[in-house]
Amino acid sequence: MKQRFEIPYKPDSVNGHWKIARGGKRKILSDEGREFRDKVQWFLKSKGYKTFKGRLKVKVNLFFADNRIRDIDNYFKSIFDCLKGFLFVDDDQICELEATKKTGTEKYYFIIEVEELEIE
Secondary structure, three states: OEEEEEEOOOOOOHHHHEEEOOOOOOEEEOHHHHHHHHHHHHHHHHHOOOOEOOOEEEEEEEEEOOOOOOOHHHHHHHHHHHHEOOOEOOHHHEEEEEEEEEEOOOOOEEEEEEEEOOOO
């Protein structure tokens, strides 16, 4: 089975998703990260979803309205943390990952596709 969602929010970079807690000993979710997580999870709840429990293949397509230079890998952790408990139990289930990034698009959004792999 496969699930695909076009999520109409600007992908959140891990650089702004977390902040250092007072005392500097641990990372906590930033206000920006909390807002992104809440919007993504609300969106998934409004569309309906299935939580996969097995090994997964995940495709992530990132779309940015501007042309800034971005490292594609800075977006995976913040997105996967939002999906944890919704599309999968934990992101350690992800065994295959495919990703694309496009800049200069009409709007900010991302597409996530999650597919359960056959047991080998």
